Amino acid sequence: MSTEPPTDFSAETLIRSFMTIILSEIGDKTFFISAILAMRHPRLVVFLGAIASLVLMSMLSASLGHILPTLLPKKWTQIMAGVLFLVFGSKMVMEAKEMEGKGRQKVEEEMREAEEEIDGDRFDAQDVIPLQRLEEGEVVPSSPNARKQKNWSFVLTFLGEWGDRSQIATIALGAAHNMYLVTLGTVLGHTCCTALAVVGGRYVSSKISVKHVTLGGATLFLIFGVIYLYDALSTSAEEFLIPTNPAGEP
Numbered sequence: 001m002s003t004e005p006p007t008d009f010s011a012e013t014l015i016r017s018f019m020t021i022i023l024s025e026i027g028d029k030t031f032f033i034s035a036i037l038a039m040r041h042p043r044l045v046v047f048l049g050a051i052a053s054l055v056l057m058s059m060l061s062a063s064l065g066h067i068l069p070t071l072l073p074k075k076w077t078q079i080m081a082g083v084l085f086l087v088f089g090s091k092m093v094m095e096a097k098e099m100e101g102k103g104r105q106k107v108e109e110e111m112r113e114a115e116e117e118i119d120g121d122r123f124d125a126q127d128v129i130p131l132q133r134l135e136e137g138e139v140v141p142s143s144p145n146a147r148k149q150k151n152w153s154f155v156l157t158f159l160g161e162w163g164d165r166s167q168i169a170t171i172a173l174g175a176a177h178n179m180y181l182v183t184l185g186t187v188l189g190h191t192c193c194t195a196l197a198v199v200g201g202r203y204v205s206s207k208i209s210v211k212h213v214t215l216g217g218a219t220l221f222l223i224f225g226v227i228y229l230y231d232a233l234s235t236s237a238e239e240f241l242i243p244t245n246p247a248g249e250p
């Protein structure tokens with residue numbers, strides 16, 4: 001029974017990884033962490049710190065998933081991935097059902113948690129401009145502590161992403177597919193989400209329907225779960241097939 005890590009190279013893996021991040025990160029806490037930091041500090045600095053953290057997280061998660069097939073048979077890693085996606089998909093469906101309207105309550109809750117996490121660390125307190133003044137159009141002054149801001153953007157994003165749904169999904173994808181394609185797909189997804197958050201995260205969150213995004217992500221996760229379980233069951237069935245040859249055939 002083979003326990004080698006997957007080595008497939010396909011656009012499907014890349015797209016699957018990319019869409020998993022897009023539909024699970026928009027409106028998430030790390031999305032708003034980047035958005036709030038970008039309203040308080042230079043956008044490029046915040047973007048570089050956040051994306052460096054997410055690239056590292058994607059590499060670590062995909063690598064961890066890559067190790068699993070060397071320890072377990074492929075069918076078991078596919079079953080684990082399928083179960084994880086089904087659990088997350090079901091949870092997202094329940095979250096979407098609890099949302100009212102466009103999910104404004106969920107957005108406000110995630111925004112509040114992000115603000116508390118940022119303000120709780122008390123970094124650059126003398127340079128922070130209250131959000132209310134920022135929303136009224138006040139321009140953010142340049143700060144001499146760009147390097148420190150980048151470091152805090154990196155740390156807050158990394159801690160916010162650790163143990164998050166997208167990280168576990170990346171591990172599951174890394175266990176079932178090629179590690180490099182999964183890393184590339186998730187990095188591209190994180191790059192798009194972080195850029196969107198930094199450029200206009202709060203505006204975007206007020207215009208999009210978080211409820212619909214959550215339902216879209218739930219649908220995608222449930223489909224992935226069914227596909228992985230089907231592939232695992234198909235592999236098991238093939239292993240139990242006994243080839244037979246009619247009498248007289250060589």
